[in-house]
Every structure is written in structure tokens, then in C-alpha cells.
Amino acid sequence: MKIIKLKDYEAVSQRASEFIIEQIKHKPNTTLGLATGSTPVRLYEKLIEAYEHKEISFKDVKSYNLDEYIGINRNHPQSYYQYMHKHLFSKIDMKDEHIYIPNNDIDQLEENAKKYNNALNKSFIDLQILGIGSNGHIGFNEPGTPFGKETFIVELDEQTRKDNMRFFNSLSEVPKYAITMGIKNIMRSKCIILMASGIEKADVIYEMIHGSVTEDLPASVLQLHPNVIVIVDEQAGSKL
Numbered sequence: 001m002k003i004i005k006l007k008d009y010e011a012v013s014q015r016a017s018e019f020i021i022e023q024i025k026h027k028p029n030t031t032l033g034l035a036t037g038s039t040p041v042r043l044y045e046k047l048i049e050a051y052e053h054k055e056i057s058f059k060d061v062k063s064y065n066l067d068e069y070i071g072i073n074r075n076h077p078q079s080y081y082q083y084m085h086k087h088l089f090s091k092i093d094m095k096d097e098h099i100y101i102p103n104n105d106i107d108q109l110e111e112n113a114k115k116y117n118n119a120l121n122k123s124f125i126d127l128q129i130l131g132i133g134s135n136g137h138i139g140f141n142e143p144g145t146p147f148g149k150e151t152f153i154v155e156l157d158e159q160t161r162k163d164n165m166r167f168f169n170s171l172s173e174v175p176k177y178a179i180t181m182g183i184k185n186i187m188r189s190k191c192i193i194l195m196a197s198g199i200e201k202a203d204v205i206y207e208m209i210h211g212s213v214t215e216d217l218p219a220s221v222l223q224l225h226p227n228v229i230v231i232v233d234e235q236a237g238s239k240l
């Protein structure tokens with residue numbers, strides 16, 4: 001694991017964007033793995049700037065999102081489908097057919113998970129962006145998830161629902177389930193960049209890097225991956 005500790009969220013976003021921009025320059029038909037949540041918002045703004053300045057084009061780029069809530073439909077403002085279009089896809093030249101987000105259609109969940117997994121297994125993610133949950137989840141692989149899992153339907157941890165309550169009006173509105181890439185899918189990526197900022201991530205970042213590799217802290221599996229870059233700000237890295 002390569003650890004990069006920078007001053008603040010802005011610097012973390014800047015450095016992560018540089019890796020992605022270099023990757024796309026080097027390989028215009030790159031396949032990205034993308035995350036949602038608060039962490040990558042500024043990163044996506046920086047990618048949009050690079051696109052607007054004609055530094056890079058996304059016309060041959062493909063992307064797979066890590067996860068999607070179940071129980072709210074795609075048009076709900078907090079769906080990850082909406083998030084990705086709002087924060088990135090509507091502002092760059094990515095082709096619709098190159099965008100993969102798990103389909104949360106309630107009638108065909110198991111089938112959709114299988115389809116998403118098949119698509120993932122036919123492809124190969126060059127660069128996966130990850131955030132980390134305060135409980136150590138990556139994607140929505142909650143503590144206790146076997147490392148061998150591929151795309152599946154997950155019941156969200158109480159901690160995750162509380163953490164994500166800030167995006168909803170109340171805890172009861174936060175979805176209870178999601179569809180997520182499994183750890184096995186994530187570990188197949190050629191390179192992984194995990195970003196974290198803020199003091200509330202300090203303990204989990206320490207455990208992920210220095211604790212034992214255990215399914216109780218899913219992100220610890222990254223210690224076993226040959227090409228992981230962890231980019232943290234001073235607060236998230238304060239226990240290192």
C-alpha cells in the first residue's frame with residue numbers, strides 16, 4: 001500500500017484527479033470503478049474541469065459504479081444514478097452505453113445482480129476509486145461480508161444508515177438494502193485509489209492499514225492487493 005498524506009480535502013481531491021487524468025491520457029479507453037458519497041464530489045469537479053480544458057476526453061472511457069440503494073427508484077434525488085449524473089456524467093462526454101450502475105429495479109434484484117456481475121467479469125477495471133465507511137466498509141460490503149463475495153444484495157449496517165442519514169430527512173427514509181459489487185470484484189481491479197478525509201475516518205484508516213486483515217473490517221482486505229494508493233488528509237491520517 002502506498003500512503004499519501006496531504007493537507008486537506010482539496011489536496012486529496014487534486015491528487016486523486018491527477019491519477020485519473022494521467023490514466024485516461026495513457027489509456028483513453030480506460031475502465032473506471034466509481035464511488036459516490038461525499039468524498040469524491042470534489043474529485044469529480046476536477047475531472048469536469050480537466051474535460052472542459054480539453055485535457056482529457058471521456059468518449060472512450062467506461063465506468064462501473066460500486067453500488068446503488070434498493071427501495072428508492074432511479075429518479076429519487078438520493079439514488080446513486082442521480083448522484084452520478086448530477087456530479088459527473090451530465091457534464092462530460094461519456095457515452096450512455098459506457099455507464100454501468102447497478103439496476104435497482106425491485107422486481108428483478110437477484111437477476112440484476114447477476115447481470116451486473118457478468119458484465120463486470122467480462123470487463124476489467126483499470127482504476128477503482130473507493131471511499132471508506134466509518135465501519136470499514138468499501139462499496140457496501142459491510143463488516144462480516146466474506147471476502148469471496150461478488151455483486152450481491154446487502155442489508156445495510158445500522159451505522160451506515162445513520163452515517164447516510166444526512167442525505168435524507170430522517171433515518172426511516174434511509175434505504176435498508178443496497179446492491180453492491182463484492183470484495184472479490186473490487187480486488188480484481190488493476191489499481192485501487194482509496195480516498196478519505198476528516199477526523200471521523202481517522203480510526204478506520206489506522207485499522208485498515210495497521211490492523212489485521214479481517215472480514216470484520218472489510219477495507220483491511222486491501223492490504224492483500226498489490227497496487228493500492230491511499231490518499232488521506234491530515235485529519236483522516238492523524239493516527240498513522
Ligand code: F6R
Pocket residue numbers: 034035036037038039040066067130131132133134137138139140
Ligand atoms: C459509495 C460507497 C461507500 C462510500 C463510503 C464513504 O458508493 O460505496 O463505500 O464510499 O460510505 O462515504 P462518504 O464519502 O460519504 O464518507
